[in-house]
Amino acid sequence: MLVEALLASFLIVFLAEMGDKTQFLVMAFAAKYEWKQVFAGMTLGILVVHSLAVAVGALAGELMPAHLMAIFASLLFLGFGIWTLRGDDDEEEEAHDSRFGPLLTVAMTFIVGEMGDKTQFAAMAMAAQYEGAWQVVLLGALLGMLVADSLGILAGALLHRRLPARQMRLLSAGIFLVFGIAGLVKALL
Numbered sequence: 001m002l003v004e005a006l007l008a009s010f011l012i013v014f015l016a017e018m019g020d021k022t023q024f025l026v027m028a029f030a031a032k033y034e035w036k037q038v039f040a041g042m043t044l045g046i047l048v049v050h051s052l053a054v055a056v057g058a059l060a061g062e063l064m065p066a067h068l069m070a071i072f073a074s075l076l077f078l079g080f081g082i083w084t085l086r087g088d089d090d091e092e093e094e095a096h097d098s099r100f101g102p103l104l105t106v107a108m109t110f111i112v113g114e115m116g117d118k119t120q121f122a123a124m125a126m127a128a129q130y131e132g133a134w135q136v137v138l139l140g141a142l143l144g145m146l147v148a149d150s151l152g153i154l155a156g157a158l159l160h161r162r163l164p165a166r167q168m169r170l171l172s173a174g175i176f177l178v179f180g181i182a183g184l185v186k187a188l189l
Helices: 002-017 021-032 035-059 066-086 090-100 102-114 118-129 134-162 165-188
Strands: none
Touching: 002 118, 002 134, 021 035, 021 102, 021 134, 021 165, 035 102, 035 118, 035 134, 066 165, 118 134
């Protein structure tokens, strides 16, 4: 049962994350920050979100209304899109990075973006299904997310090397804005 729980949670979360908004978000962050900082922030975010999901699933309760978190996440994505479009000059960007830091920025964005997401609900459901194996479900969910989102970091880092800074900024802003608008439309309809 433990191996089944590990493989099932890994595959379900991995497949659910492919092409998901947070995979594109880490791609955008990898174009702005060093990949190691993005990976660390992403890992911290994944650990927080999926630990909460598995705990809630194991207790068969609900953490918060999913539609409110979706609205909050969408507004945050719109804010990041506008901030990215604004195009801080190098001096201002350094001040933002030193004040908030890439690790915290990526982790918090990831946490908010994943709250109420299908991968979080998948981890909750797996924890409820594999009663007593929450640790294995958590491990499978974490590995699934890390593998899927590491592919996003790799893509973002490669794009950053190939595209001029202005085009990369526009692409990153576009990703945030599209997911912000789509999230608001979905949450409000």
